[in-house]
Amino acid sequence: MKFTEExxxxxxxxxxxxxxxxxxxxxxxxxxxxVELPEDGSDVKKDDEIVVIESVKVASxxxxxxxxxxxxxxxKLADAPALVxxxxxGEGWFFKMRIDDASAVEALMDEAAYKxxxx
Amino acid sequence: MPDLKRTALYxxxxxxxxxxxxxxxxxxxxxxxxxxxxxxxxxxxAAGLFDVSHMGQVIVRGADAAAQLETLVPAxxxxxxxxxxxxxxxxxxDGGILDDxxxxxxGDHLFLVVNAACKDxxxxxxxxxxxxxxxxxxxxxxxxxxxxxxxxVLTDIVPGVSAMRFMDVxxxxxxFGEVWISRSxxxxxxxxEVSVADDQAVALARALLASDDVEPVGLGARDSLxxxxxxxxxxxxxxxxxxxxxxxxxxxxxxxxxxxxxxxxGFPGAERILSELDNGAxxxxxxxxxxxxxxxxxxTPLFDxxxxxxxxxxxxxxxxxxxxxxxxxxxxxxTAMAETGTRLFGEVRGKRMPVTVAxxxxxxxxxxx
Numbered sequence: 001m002k003f004t005e006e007x008x009x010x011x012x013x014x015x016x017x018x019x020x021x022x023x024x025x026x027x028x029x030x031x032x033x034x035v036e037l038p039e040d041g042s043d044v045k046k047d048d049e050i051v052v053i054e055s056v057k058v059a060s061x062x063x064x065x066x067x068x069x070x071x072x073x074x075x076k077l078a079d080a081p082a083l084v085x086x087x088x089x090g091e092g093w094f095f096k097m098r099i100d101d102a103s104a105v106e107a108l109m110d111e112a113a114y115k116x117x118x119x
Numbered sequence: 120m121p122d123l124k125r126t127a128l129y130x131x132x133x134x135x136x137x138x139x140x141x142x143x144x145x146x147x148x149x150x151x152x153x154x155x156x157x158x159x160x161x162x163x164x165a166a167g168l169f170d171v172s173h174m175g176q177v178i179v180r181g182a183d184a185a186a187q188l189e190t191l192v193p194a195x196x197x198x199x200x201x202x203x204x205x206x207x208x209x210x211x212x213d214g215g216i217l218d219d220x221x222x223x224x225x226g227d228h229l230f231l232v233v234n235a236a237c238k239d240x241x242x243x244x245x246x247x248x249x250x251x252x253x254x255x256x257x258x259x260x261x262x263x264x265x266x267x268x269x270x271x272v273l274t275d276i277v278p279g280v281s282a283m284r285f286m287d288v289x290x291x292x293x294x295f296g297e298v299w300i301s302r303s304x305x306x307x308x309x310x311x312e313v314s315v316a317d318d319q320a321v322a323l324a325r326a327l328l329a330s331d332d333v334e335p336v337g338l339g340a341r342d343s344l345x346x347x348x349x350x351x352x353x354x355x356x357x358x359x360x361x362x363x364x365x366x367x368x369x370x371x372x373x374x375x376x377x378x379x380x381x382x383x384x385g386f387p388g389a390e391r392i393l394s395e396l397d398n399g400a401x402x403x404x405x406x407x408x409x410x411x412x413x414x415x416x417x418x419t420p421l422f423d424x425x426x427x428x429x430x431x432x433x434x435x436x437x438x439x440x441x442x443x444x445x446x447x448x449x450x451x452x453x454t455a456m457a458e459t460g461t462r463l464f465g466e467v468r469g470k471r472m473p474v475t476v477a478x479x480x481x482x483x484x485x486x487x488x
Contacts, residue, residue, distance in 0.1 A: 030339070031156040033439035033446075034412040036468075052468065054414050056155040056339060056439055081412070 001089075002105055003114035004065045009089065010105060013096060016071050017105065020093040021053075021062065021084065024118050029055040032084040037073040037095060044068060044097070051094050053084065062094065066104050072096040126172035127260040127317040128324055135335050143235035145173040148337040155339035159441040162306055162344055163482070166266035167336035168327050171305075174261055175238030176314060177231040181251030184229050191248055192222070193363065193386045195373035199224045204286045204301050206371050208363055209241060214388030214395070215359035216366065217244065219351060223288040223301060230288070230299065232261070232312070234353045259299075260320035265310030265344075267485065268332035273300075273311055276326055280311060285486040295319040295326070305341065307348025307484045346447060347440045349406060349479030355417050356404065356435040356449055362388070364395035365451065367404045367479075372396065402432065403457035406479040407448040407465070409472060414439050414446040415465040421450060422464045425471045431456060434465060440481055447481045448474070 002010045007025035010017045026032070034054040044050050044064040051062035073095045077083060083092040099105060109117065123146040132139065137148035148170065150158065161167055179188055185196040194207035201224050209217040218237040223230040233241045245253045264273055273280050277293045283302040290299050299314035315323050327333050342352065351357050357366045375382050378393050386392075409415045416437040420430035437448030448465075456463065459478050464471040 030150065031154050031441075034414065036413065052413075054439070056343065056441075057149075059414075059416070078412070 001111060002108035003111065004108055005117065006063050006065070007118075008062065008065050010065060010108065012105075015102075016096045016098050018093050018096050019065060021088055022114070023088050026085050026088040026092070029053060029057070029060060029084075031056045032081045035077040035081050035084065035094070037077065038070050040070055040073050042070050044070060064097075065108070066099050067101070068097045068099040070095050070097050124173075126170055127320040128170045128172065131321050131324055132170065132335075137335070137337060140338070142338060143173055145235065147173060148335070150337040150339045151335050153334065155337070155343060156441045158334065158336040158340035159343050161334045162266045162336055162340065163308060163442050164266070165332040165334075166264055166268040166272055166310070166330070167306070167340070168324060168333050169263040169265065169336050169341055170260070170324075171263050171312065172260040172320070173235035175231075175233040175235065175241065176256035176259055176261060177233060177238075177242060177245070178254040178256060179229040179231060179245065179249065179251060180227070180254065184251050185224070187249045187251050188222070188229060188245075189376070189382065190385060191245065191387065192220075193372040193376050193389070193392060194222065195375045195382070196222060196224075196229070197382065198373060198375060201226050202288050204288050204303060208368065208371060209244060210363065210386055210388040210392065211359055212387045213359070214362045214391030216353070216357045216361055216363065216368075217241070217359060219353055219357060221301070221303065225288065225290060236354060256314070258317050259314045260317050261312060261314050262320065262324060262327070263304050263310060263312045264327060264333070265304045265306040265336075266308045266332075268330075269308070269310040270487070272327060272330045272332055273313075275330075276323070283311075283487075285309075285488050295323040298323075302487065305348075305350055306344040307350065307480055307482055308344075309485050309487050343438050343441060346436050346438055346449070347442055347480065347482045348484065349449070349481065352436055361404075361451070362395055362400060363392055364400040365402055365404065369396055399454060401454060402451050403454050404435070404449060404451055405457050406477040406481060407434065407437070407450055407463075407474050408477040408481075409437075409446045409448060409465060409474045411472065412439075412446060413467055413472060415448045415467060415472070415474060419448070419450075419465045419467060421452060421474070422466065422471060423456060425464055430466075431463070443481050449479070452476065
């Protein structure tokens with residue numbers, strides 16, 4: 001699993017990557033009440049704001065970690081946004097994307113580097 | 120956090136794992152480990168304990184205190200019975216609202232509770248305009264115990280509170296010294312606000328928290344609770360730019376202070392406010408139910424169609440309502456669009472989202488009348 005400075009995680013799933021936010025980020029946000037996901041099939045650029053998360057406290061944007069194409073979104077979040085708090089690394093995933101330059105994923109932080117960043 | 124004041128319960132908040140934030144010059148708990156959602160639901164199901172010591176507690180003395188305060192507040196205070204409390208407003212010469220407050224008649228004086236962010240200005244305003252003594256109570260904490268279990272829990276500590284009705288006030292001795300109790304709050308639930316000496320506040324809070332029914336609740340859930348209950352947040356829903364009639368607060372101006380009443384007018388902005396009471400205002404505060412799950416927060420512009428260029432109003436408070444399980448908002452719209460069921464559009468992140476004017480409160484009030 002790889003991590004971004006924006007507190008996203010990426011996990012390889014075949015030739016695409018599953019993307020969500022970390023436990024740390026979910027905890028900082030507080031109870032999530034609404035998630036707006038990108039359109040399935042859309043092309044995204046790194047740092048595009050493609051997800052909106054509304055918690056009881058604030059609205060936050062989640063940026064595309066790298067250039068690529070969205071190939072699936074987690075439809076369950078529409079009715080169960082709390083999955084982001086309950087299982088941020090599993091059931092609370094946001095979208096799957098095909099990354100244009102898969103080697104760029106290797107340059108992201110590993111778990112130890114991410115943990116060092118948030119500590 | 121430099122220059123921030125702390126309440127008598129600061130160490131207790133830390134011990135309870137609160138996340139502290141700056142609020143109105145104080146370092147206050149915004150939430151505890153369970154989080155806003157659970158704290159909110161617990162308050163409606165059992166009881167929540169809130170530290171509201173940042174609010175201003177003020178005593179106005181003198182035989183004519185009520186008559187004098189009526190020169191600043193449009194409510195009937197001379198008509199307020201002993202041991203009763205009433206909601207009121209400080210208005211300005213333009214008919215706007217300087218603050219909202221609670222006023223209790225405690226026999227030989229009035230006891231006021233004002234908003235934290237406004238308290239210095241309120242006190243200066245009273246001292247500049249009243250000739251009677253205005254005393255700031257700065258050595259007492261204020262705890263709110265809110266929810267259906269509040270009465271049973273507080274009765275174990277202060278016998279006799281069960282006899283109080285909504286908006287009654289008492290001063291009584293307790294194991295924690297003299298306590299000043301009102302049966303009121305800011306959640307739409309039955310409950311009490313208890314003023315206690317600073318040096319007894321932690322002990323009282325611990326005694327309340329010892330009940331299985333009581334959990335500490337932070338400012339986050341306090342805000343979602345009051346929003347569901349249709350209650351106003353000064354600075355968001357009412358301010359110097361909103362009049363009492365626009366805000367839907369005409370009920371806080373008793374008949375005796377209105378046109379034709381024995382003590383009509385005589386408060387700042389009376390000309391505009393009395394005229395609006397007689398003829399209506401051009402806009403109104405309303406409840407708003409956004410469709411879907413996205414909250415419409417304060418500042419969201421409201422339009423009367425998907426294509427209109429100019430907004431007709433805006434949202435002043437908005438969040439997800441944990442009890443109603445949907446987003447809820449309040450805002451101002453032209454009176455012609457204020458009827459329940461009117462469909463409008465709020466612009467969220469560049470998109471026009473449908474929203475319907477709704478009755479307030481969103482959750483029924485559970486006061487003990």
